[in-house]
Amino acid sequence: MANKVQHSTIHWFRKGLRFHDNPSLLHALRTSRHVYPVYVVDQNWMKEHDIRYGANWWRFVIQCLEELDTRLRKYGLRLFVVRGSAEDFFKEHFRKWKVTQLTHDVDTEPFYRIRDVAVRKIASDMGVEVVTHVAHTLYDIDRTVERNGGTPPLTYRKFLKVYNEMGKPPKEKETATTEHFANCTLPPEALQDKKFDMVTLEELGMRCDFPAKFVGGETEALRRLEKSLEDKDWVLKFEKPKTSPNSLLPSTTVLSPYITVGCLSARLFYHQLDKIYSKAKNHSQPPVSLHGQLIWREFFYTAAAHTPNFNQMEGNRVCLQIPWNKNDEHLTRWRNAQTGFPWIDAAMTQLRKEGWIHHLARHAVACFLTRGDLWISWEEGMKVFEELLLDADWSLNAGNWMWLSASAFFHQYFRVYSPIVFGKKTDPKGTFIRHYLPVLKNFPKEYIYEPWKAPRNVQEKAGCIVGKDYPRPIVDHKEASQRNLDIMRDVRKDQKETASVTLGYGK
DNA sequence: CTTTTCGTTGCCACG
DNA sequence: ACGTGGCAACGAAAA
Numbered sequence: 001m002a003n004k005v006q007h008s009t010i011h012w013f014r015k016g017l018r019f020h021d022n023p024s025l026l027h028a029l030r031t032s033r034h035v036y037p038v039y040v041v042d043q044n045w046m047k048e049h050d051i052r053y054g055a056n057w058w059r060f061v062i063q064c065l066e067e068l069d070t071r072l073r074k075y076g077l078r079l080f081v082v083r084g085s086a087e088d089f090f091k092e093h094f095r096k097w098k099v100t101q102l103t104h105d106v107d108t109e110p111f112y113r114i115r116d117v118a119v120r121k122i123a124s125d126m127g128v129e130v131v132t133h134v135a136h137t138l139y140d141i142d143r144t145v146e147r148n149g150g151t152p153p154l155t156y157r158k159f160l161k162v163y164n165e166m167g168k169p170p171k172e173k174e175t176a177t178t179e180h181f182a183n184c185t186l187p188p189e190a191l192q193d194k195k196f197d198m199v200t201l202e203e204l205g206m207r208c209d210f211p212a213k214f215v216g217g218e219t220e221a222l223r224r225l226e227k228s229l230e231d232k233d234w235v236l237k238f239e240k241p242k243t244s245p246n247s248l249l250p251s252t253t254v255l256s257p258y259i260t261v262g263c264l265s266a267r268l269f270y271h272q273l274d275k276i277y278s279k280a281k282n283h284s285q286p287p288v289s290l291h292g293q294l295i296w297r298e299f300f301y302t303a304a305a306h307t308p309n310f311n312q313m314e315g316n317r318v319c320l321q322i323p324w325n326k327n328d329e330h331l332t333r334w335r336n337a338q339t340g341f342p343w344i345d346a347a348m349t350q351l352r353k354e355g356w357i358h359h360l361a362r363h364a365v366a367c368f369l370t371r372g373d374l375w376i377s378w379e380e381g382m383k384v385f386e387e388l389l390l391d392a393d394w395s396l397n398a399g400n401w402m403w404l405s406a407s408a409f410f411h412q413y414f415r416v417y418s419p420i421v422f423g424k425k426t427d428p429k430g431t432f433i434r435h436y437l438p439v440l441k442n443f444p445k446e447y448i449y450e451p452w453k454a455p456r457n458v459q460e461k462a463g464c465i466v467g468k469d470y471p472r473p474i475v476d477h478k479e480a481s482q483r484n485l486d487i488m489r490d491v492r493k494d495q496k497e498t499a500s501v502t503l504g505y506g507k
Numbered sequence: 508c509t510t511t512t513c514g515t516t517g518c519c520a521c522g
Numbered sequence: 523a524c525g526t527g528g529c530a531a532c533g534a535a536a537a
Contacts, residue, residue: 155514156514156515157513157514239515239516240515240516241515241516242516243516245516286515287514287515288515288516289515292515293515296515359515359516360516363516367517410514411514412514412517414517415516415517415518416517416518417516417517417518418517418518421517421518421519422517422518
């Protein structure tokens with residue numbers, strides 16, 4: 001090899017749990033004699049920053065880590081799973097392992113940024129060079145914002161304009177493979193150090209008493225990508241709003257969990273789509289196309305990275321200030337699929353048991369919790385999603401919750417999803433409900449979306465008495481949504497007046 | 508400045 | 523089956 005191969009490098013996996021399109025890993029391998037691949041599990045840090053991934057998410061990530069470890073061992077390396085503070089670990093091991101270089105992806109969430117600044121300081125104090133690359137998003141987000149004049153685009157159209165000016169995102173990098181690892185080794189004592197062996201759910205104090213519907217790992221991610229792109233016609237015609245939220249086989253790709261933890265590169269997905277698009281005469285366009293979905297992700301990442309307090313209402317300049325109610329009983333019932341609205345409860349059951357629900361199902365349950373029915377803050381819903389979703393992503397989660405609650409980005413608050421009618425369009429027989437709420441499975445289709453309306457004898461025949469075997473609806477939808485609509489209108493009127501008064505003072 | 512148009516995915520009644 | 527306008531009417535951006 002022509003270039004000097006002499007660094008002793010820690011490659012820090014956070015997201016980016018992959019060998020394909022991993023520029024910072026490639027850099028580590030190309031410039032080092034020793035490469036220590038590290039993943040940090042720090043529950044205190046997570047608690048401090050209110051990061052609340054649940055057992056299903058951890059199981060998924062551990063599967064990803066196991067695959068990384070297995071593959072690294074084939075190349076003579078291993079994964080070091082660190083317990084506790086990243087700062088403490090680096091302070092100790094930069095010296096112990098004679099580290100001269102640290103490599104990792106650029107991450108934009110505030111909690112990552114704070115920690116990265118601290119780690120960078122430790123590194124510079126100890127003479128460790130830090131090399132980072134943008135690999136999780138399509139573009140370098142700071143440059144997108146620069147291009148937009150210093151602020152993030154806050155409408156999709158505006159974002160598209162910037163996107164069109166910037167040209168296609170960088171091509172994905174080659175996959176790290178045998179030749180990249182050829183010159184990298186680890187000292188035997190490090191290879192055998194049991195302290196850094198794989199973490200388990202038990203160790204994290206967690207339990208999953210249901211099987212994994214979606215298995216983590218890069219191999220599964222790439223297999224799923226390939227399968228998703230198999231039917232070219234489906235890819236070319238894809239329009240998100242036309243996909244079904246309640247088909248038992250997902251009507252979309254379900255690549256989001258893989259992209260979120262980074263065992264699938266968004267850039268790889270982007271360019272594979274691009275190849276298919278370029279060979280065809282016609283294809284669907286953003287925002288509804290598959291490219292459009294990746295651009296939505298980028299849109300929320302960009303807004304989140306440049307909006308202080310993006311995941312809360314208070315101090316968030318893009319978020320409408322709404323006097324939400326606090327109602328722990330209603331929140332708990334929503335969380336635990338006990339609202340008495342079968343379509344809502346079925347979706348929430350799918351979320352809890354599988355960790356993924358269709359985007360439109362998220363719309364339905366989010367609208368129900370916030371502006372539609374329960375008038376509970378979007379922040380509460382966001383927290384539940386973060387705990388239960390495999391694809392929970394800080395930026396997208398907060399952004400979409402603001403969208404659905406009509407707090408930001410989306411303003412047509414009078415368009416309320418009906419918890420009874422909406423699901424019927426794509427699943428009139430209620431197959432989805434019957435699957436996830438077996439207690440209702442024998443209700444005739446006339447009553448499956450509103451079982452409380454079934455006459456007593458029908459309930460008896462179905463073997464399910466509403467109010468006993470399945471809850472009565474916790475609100476009257478018509479009444480609640482109308483009341484909420486009125487409050488929303490008043491809030492907006494008030495805030496417009498306040499804003500103009502403030503403006504008046506400013507002049 | 509005002510006016511019009513548009514916005515990934517509402518519901519309902521009517522034809 | 524599907525399209526349309528009314529509902530009561532949002533904010534951002536184009537015109």
